Amino acid sequence: MRECINGRAVPSLSSVGATETIPIPSQSPRPVGPPAFREVLRSFATGVTVVTSGGAGAPCGVTANAFASVSLEPPLVLVCLNARSSSAATIARNGAFAVNVLAAGQEWLSRRFASPMRPRGHAMFRDVPHHTGTTGAALLDPAVAWLECRLHEIHAGGDHLIVIGEVLSCGADQSREPLVFHAGRYRGVTDTCAEFRLSG
Numbered sequence: 001m002r003e004c005i006n007g008r009a010v011p012s013l014s015s016v017g018a019t020e021t022i023p024i025p026s027q028s029p030r031p032v033g034p035p036a037f038r039e040v041l042r043s044f045a046t047g048v049t050v051v052t053s054g055g056a057g058a059p060c061g062v063t064a065n066a067f068a069s070v071s072l073e074p075p076l077v078l079v080c081l082n083a084r085s086s087s088a089a090t091i092a093r094n095g096a097f098a099v100n101v102l103a104a105g106q107e108w109l110s111r112r113f114a115s116p117m118r119p120r121g122h123a124m125f126r127d128v129p130h131h132t133g134t135t136g137a138a139l140l141d142p143a144v145a146w147l148e149c150r151l152h153e154i155h156a157g158g159d160h161l162i163v164i165g166e167v168l169s170c171g172a173d174q175s176r177e178p179l180v181f182h183a184g185r186y187r188g189v190t191d192t193c194a195e196f197r198l199s200g
C-alpha cells in the first residue's frame, strides 16, 4: 500500500515494517520549552554552511547548520530556515540556491552571514572571496564542499521552513578540514576515534 505526499507515491508505514503506533500521552508530563530544547540540541555537533541564492534580484547568504542529505536518487538535500527569514523568501523567488560547507578557520564567514546587521544585496559579499555559480548563487572560495540546487519543495516545519533542493552539481575539496559547531562554539575536527583504534 503506497501513500501520496505532494502527488508523489511513497511507501506506507506498514510496508516499511511499522506495525502499530506507540500510544503517546496526549499531555506531555513536562512540556519541552525552547531553552531546554536548545540546550539539548547544542550537544549535536554539526558542520556549518552558508546557503546562498542569486538571480535577477539581490543576492543573499545565510549561515545554517540545519542541513542534511535527503535522497540519493534523485539527489536531494534540505536546509531548515526560519519562516521569517528573508533568505528563504529570496530562495523561493529565485527557485535555486547553493550550499557552501565552511572550512576550519572560516568562523568569520559564519559570523558574517549569521548577523542580522550584515549589509544586504551585493554588499553582503563585499570582501568575501566567491564566484557566481550556474544558478546565480554565490560559491565561496574556498569551501570544503559546495552544492548547487534547483528548488524542489518547501514544507512548513513549525516556525521554520524545510527547503528541499535537487542537486544539479556539487564538488568537494577533501584536503580541507571542515568547520565544526558544537555547544555554541566553533571547533575543528580531531580524529580521536581513529587514534583510539590504532593504539587500542
Ligand SMILES: Cc1cc2nc3c(=O)[nH]c(=O)nc-3n(C[C@H](O)[C@H](O)[C@H](O)COP(=O)(O)OP(=O)(O)OC[C@H]3O[C@@H](n4cnc5c(N)ncnc54)[C@H](O)[C@@H]3O)c2cc1C
Pocket: 048, 060, 061, 062, 063, 064, 065, 066, 067, 080, 081, 082, 084, 085, 086, 087, 088, 110, 111, 113, 114, 115, 116, 181
Ligand atoms: C552556527 C550557526 C548556525 C545557524 N543555523 C541556522 C539554521 O540552520 N537555520 C536558520 O534559520 N538560522 C540559522 N542560524 C541563524 C541565522 O544565520 C541568522 O539568524 C541569520 O541572520 C538569518 O538570516 P536570514 O537572511 O535568514 O534572515 P533575516 O531576514 O536576516 O532575519 C534575521 C532574523 O530576524 C528575525 N526576523 C526577521 N523578520 C522578522 C520579523 N518580521 N519579525 C520578527 N523577527 C523577524 C528572524 O528570526 C530571522 O531569522 C545559524 C547561526 C549560526 C551562528
